[in-house]
Amino acid sequence: MPSKVENWKSEVYGNEIREHLMEFAEEGWDAIPEDEHDAWFERFKWWGLYHQRSGQESYFMMRIGTPNGVIEPGQLEVIGEVAKEYATGPVDNPEFGDAYCDWTTRQSIQLHWIKLEDVPEIFEKLESNGLSTQQACGDSWRNIVGCPVAGKDKHEHIDAWPVAEDLHEEFKGNDDYANLPRKWKVSVTGCDQGCGQGDINDLAFEPAKKDGELGFNVRVGGGLSRKEPRFARDIDVWVPPEQASDVAAGMSALFREYGDREDRFNARIKFLMDEWGPEKMRRVLQEEFVDFELPTAGEDMRDQYTYNAGQNDGHGDHVGVHEQPDGNYYVGLDVLVGRMGADDTLELAELAEEYGSGEVRLTQRQNVIVTDVPEENLDALLDEPLLEDYSPDPHPFMRGSIACTGSEFCSLSITETKNRQVRYARWLKDNVELPDGVEDFHIHLSGCTASCAQPQIADVSLRGMKTRKDGEPVEAFDIGLGGGLGEDPHFADWVEMRVAADEVPGYIQNLLATYEAEREDGETFREFIAARDEDELQDLAEAEETSYEDPYMHNTKMTWYPYAEDDDMNASPAPTDGSGQPLPSDD
Numbered sequence: 011m012p013s014k015v016e017n018w019k020s021e022v023y024g025n026e027i028r029e030h031l032m033e034f035a036e037e038g039w040d041a042i043p044e045d046e047h048d049a050w051f052e053r054f055k056w057w058g059l060y061h062q063r064s065g066q067e068s069y070f071m072m073r074i075g076t077p078n079g080v081i082e083p084g085q086l087e088v089i090g091e092v093a094k095e096y097a098t099g100p101v102d103n104p105e106f107g108d109a110y111c112d113w114t115t116r117q118s119i120q121l122h123w124i125k126l127e128d129v130p131e132i133f134e135k136l137e138s139n140g141l142s143t144q145q146a147c148g149d150s151w152r153n154i155v156g157c158p159v160a161g162k163d164k165h166e167h168i169d170a171w172p173v174a175e176d177l178h179e180e181f182k183g184n185d186d187y188a189n190l191p192r193k194w195k196v197s198v199t200g201c202d203q204g205c206g207q208g209d210i211n212d213l214a215f216e217p218a219k220k221d222g223e224l225g226f227n228v229r230v231g232g233g234l235s236r237k238e239p240r241f242a243r244d245i246d247v248w249v250p251p252e253q254a255s256d257v258a259a260g261m262s263a264l265f266r267e268y269g270d271r272e273d274r275f276n277a278r279i280k281f282l283m284d285e286w287g288p289e290k291m292r293r294v295l296q297e298e299f300v301d302f303e304l305p306t307a308g309e310d311m312r313d314q315y316t317y318n319a320g321q322n323d324g325h326g327d328h329v330g331v332h333e334q335p336d337g338n339y340y341v342g343l344d345v346l347v348g349r350m351g352a353d354d355t356l357e358l359a360e361l362a363e364e365y366g367s368g369e370v371r372l373t374q375r376q377n378v379i380v381t382d383v384p385e386e387n388l389d390a391l392l393d394e395p396l397l398e399d400y401s402p403d404p405h406p407f408m409r410g411s412i413a414c415t416g417s418e419f420c421s422l423s424i425t426e427t428k429n430r431q432v433r434y435a436r437w438l439k440d441n442v443e444l445p446d447g448v449e450d451f452h453i454h455l456s457g458c459t460a461s462c463a464q465p466q467i468a469d470v471s472l473r474g475m476k477t478r479k480d481g482e483p484v485e486a487f488d489i490g491l492g493g494g495l496g497e498d499p500h501f502a503d504w505v506e507m508r509v510a511a512d513e514v515p516g517y518i519q520n521l522l523a524t525y526e527a528e529r530e531d532g533e534t535f536r537e538f539i540a541a542r543d544e545d546e547l548q549d550l551a552e553a554e555e556t557s558y559e560d561p562y563m564h565n566t567k568m569t570w571y572p573y574a575e576d577d578d579m580n581a582s583p584a585p586t587d588g589s590g591q592p593l594p595s596d597d
Contacts, residue, residue, distance in 0.1 A: 016271045018049040019149065024188035027053045035129045039068040039585050040593065056150060056188075058143025059129070062122070063421035065570025068585035068593070070124040071419055072097075073146035074136065075153040076372060077178035078160060078171060078198070079117030083368025088139045089119055090355035096132055097352070099123035100583050100590060101574045103418070105429050109352040113345055115412065115464050116195070117372040118146060118153045122419050127588030144183055149190050151181040151262065156198040156206040158373045162334045162381055163201050165325075167217045167311065168224045170200030173254050180255050187262050191269030191277040194262055195233070198226070198254070203325045204315030207374055209241045209499050210234055210467065212279050213261050218248055220308030225250040227307045228257060230291055231283030234461035239501050240280040245292040248308040260299030268294070312497045318452065318467060319496025320536030326450035327375045329409055330402050331388065339388055340371075340381045343397065344404040346435060347413040347428045348376025357396050365391040374464075376412055407438040410452040410469070414462035417566040418573075423457030425474035425485040425511065426562040426572050431455045434515055437558045442519045445526040448535065452494070453518070455487070466501040467493045469535050470518060476565070477508040484563045485511045491521075491547060492539030503539065505547040512560040513553035520551035 012020070022030060031054060034041050042050055051061040060071040074089065081089070089111060098109040099122065112120040124132070136142060145151055157163060160171035177196060181187050187194075197214045199206030208214025208229055215226035226249050232242030249257045270276045283291060296304050316325040328342040343358075350358070358378065362370050367382035378400070383391055392402065401408075411434070414420070416427025434453065444451060454468035465471035471490030476483055487509055490502030509517060529538050539547065566572040570582035583592045 012271050013274050015052055015149075015274060018052055019189055022053055024056060024150075024185060025183060027056050031057055031059075032130055035126050038588060039126050056145060056148035058146035059124070060147060061421075062419045063417070065579050065582040066419065066584050068126065069099075069122070070126065071415070072121045072124045072132070072143055073114075074119040074121070074141055074143055075146040075182075076118060076141070077154045078156045078174040079158040079372035079374075080171070081370045081372065082140060083363070085139055085141055086359035086362060086370045087356060088135060088141065090352050090359055092132055092135060093121050093352035093355060096125070096128045097121040097123050100586075101571055103429070104573050105432055106349050107351050111350050111352065111355050112415065113348040113350065113372050113376045113378060115348075115374050115376060115462065116153050117155050117158065117374060119372070120415070125586070125588055125590065142182070145188075147193075149192050150188050151190075151194050151196065154178050154196050154198060155211070155374060157201045157203075158205070158328055158371045158379055159332075159334075159340055159381070160200060162336075162340055164333065164335055165203050166201040167219075168200040168251065170198045170206075170215070170217075173200075173215065173226075173251050174198045176255055177258055181258070181262070187259070187266065190262065190266050191271050192274065193278075194265060196258065202311045202314040203317045204312070204319070204495055205317035205325070205328070205374070207317070207467075207495060208232070209495055210239075210464065211242060212265070213258060214242045215249070215254055216310060216312070218308035218310045220248045220305060223250060225308065226254060227310050228261075230261065230288070231280040233278055233280045234464060234466050235459065236275065237459050238280070239461070239466045240283070241499055243283060243288045244307060245288045245295070246307045247292060247295075248305045253302070256300060256302070257295075257304075260295050263299050264291075264295055315496045317496070318494050320469070320492075320494040320534050321496075322447045322449065322534055326452070327377065327409065328373050328379055329377060329404065331392075334382070337385070338366075338381075339383045339385065340379050341383055341388075341391060341402050342373070342377055342379045343400040343402055344409050345377050345400055346408055347411055347431050349428055350378070350400070354396060354399070358400075361391060361394055361396065405439045406444055406449055406451045407435045407442075407453070410450065411435045412452070412454040412463045412468070414456050414460075416457040416474075418571070420457060422460050423474060424476060424567065425457045425487070426566045427455050427457045427463070427474070429573070430511065430560065430562055433558070433560070437515050437556075438518060441515075441557070442522060445522065445529070447532075451535070465490065465493070467495055467499070468502060469494070470521070471502040471504075472514065473504075475508045477510055479510045479563075483565055485566065487511060487514055489514070489517060491550075492536050494536055500536070500540065503544070503547055505544075505550070506553065509553045511563060512558060513555055515558040516554035516556040517551050519556065520554070524550050
């Protein structure tokens with residue numbers, strides 16, 4: 011039997027959702043029948059809208075897809091304007107104010123506190139400037155990711171941007187691929203550093219050479235969520251750039267036809283890969299979904315992968331000043347936990363126009379890149395006051411911090427995330443010295459097992475949980491160690507369970523002290539972790555309280571907004587009308 015979501019989708023889905031969305035927007039929040047909320051909220055995702063969590067009824071998160079993280083000249087200003095005008099909440103966030111943009115781990119943009127009634131105006135503003143929320147969420151092709159400096163990178167073998175752009179144009183809004191069993195995540199990478207993170211995507215095109223020609227090897231079935239992480243597996247297929255779209259169409263059609271529509275928990279291609287194996291996956295693709303002979307895999311460049319590979323001297327991200335092949339430079343700026351205020355976003359847009367081409371790109375580490383900066387403009391850009399907050403040369407603890415949305419807005423998250431990780435990073439920077447040679451140290455904090463912060467591929471992985479401390483329920487984290495990508499990727503080993511949130515910094519401090527005392531000469535943190543068995547890993551460090559103080563130890567899921575002065579559910583102003591005024595109670 012199809013799942014209830016499949017039944018909802020069989021009634022209305024894909025492009026046709028837009029007409030209904032516009033009608034609801036015109037009539038207001040109350041126009042959505044209460045007994046149909048779940049069905050419509052599921053459908054709205056296809057147009058980039060997630061309803062926010064309990065206590066925030068009538069407010070939505072809006073996701074804007076930017077293929078490969080490319081924000082063209084003029085578009086960042088539009089994004090900042092939309093954030094400032096339409097994404098201002100009823101209460102301030104103590105770290106980030108009342109309007110901000112979130113840069114995501116899939117090179118997209120998320121805005122919060124969006125009111126349904128404002129959606130038509132927002133869509134008009136975005137779409138008139140080449141931006142869209144279409145399929146930024148939902149059971150379809152998601153935002154295509156890849157090397158954020160494709161076409162501007164000295165390390166690339168092949169410019170993957172035209173391929174990513176072609177896939178975006180071909181499959182966004184394409185009714186043949188609009189209703190898949192679940193989300194479909196695609197990565198396209200042309201550089202030798204592996205920064206497209208193809209290993210954790212449903213479908214990955216990675217640079218490879220075949221008979222002297224550059225193209226892509228194909229991997230299938232990666233993903234992190236549900237405590238069921240998988241690395242994408244080689245299906246022994248090589249494609250030239252001009253056939254990438256055909257193979258992508260075949261693979262997503264295969265998923266459309268054979269993916270599980272009865273159990274949404276199993277409706278990802280990683281589970282079909284578990285069942286079939288790569289040989290059958292290749293055979294079915296060849297026999298049923300492409301009409302040309304698929305070449306066998308070529309010689310890949312995975313032995314050169316350095317991105318998040320755990321190397322002390324590797325290319326772990328795109329932060330810093332880097333020369334482009336054309337003699338200009340790109341400047342990667344660290345955005346702590348990926349959140350930038352609307353005013354700062356608008357200022358960044360001005361700087362990109364003044365010192366570069368106006369183009370900005372987003373990375374999978376929640377950072378931003380200003381491209382096409384002439385050498386003569388570098389010093390002036392680096393002297394701008396905005397770069398004191400968004401540094402191209404940040405401390406490793408600031409540079410390595412990633413956090414998901416968390417219980418601030420997300421109905422799935424168990425714990426508060428972004429503000430907490432900001433505090434973790436600052437405390438670690440001020441109180442813990444990293445061992446010699448460690449310049450890139452990743453700490454990823456995810457509020458639940460959905461793994462939006464990609465915790466399994468970090469040096470220190472934090473996964474939201476609950477525990478009891480001094481007889482009271484408190485927020486807590488499972489702790490994993492030693493994850494990362496590279497030639498031989500490895501998921502983190504989960505070594506500590508349900509550590510109280512205020513004891514996590516002490517654990518990391520003690521862990522790094524042990525690493526410094528016991529490591530071999532030149533041994534990286536990842537190598538240090540990999541060399542130890544389960545018992546040894548559990549004995550590496552103890553969690554403990556320190557001078558770090560955590561203001562969010564209480565259960566933030568029981569509040570309407572974690573940072574509100576009156577944060578119980580009854581204090582919520584929601585639901586509200588199109589002007590943000592509370593609607594009359596049904597009582």
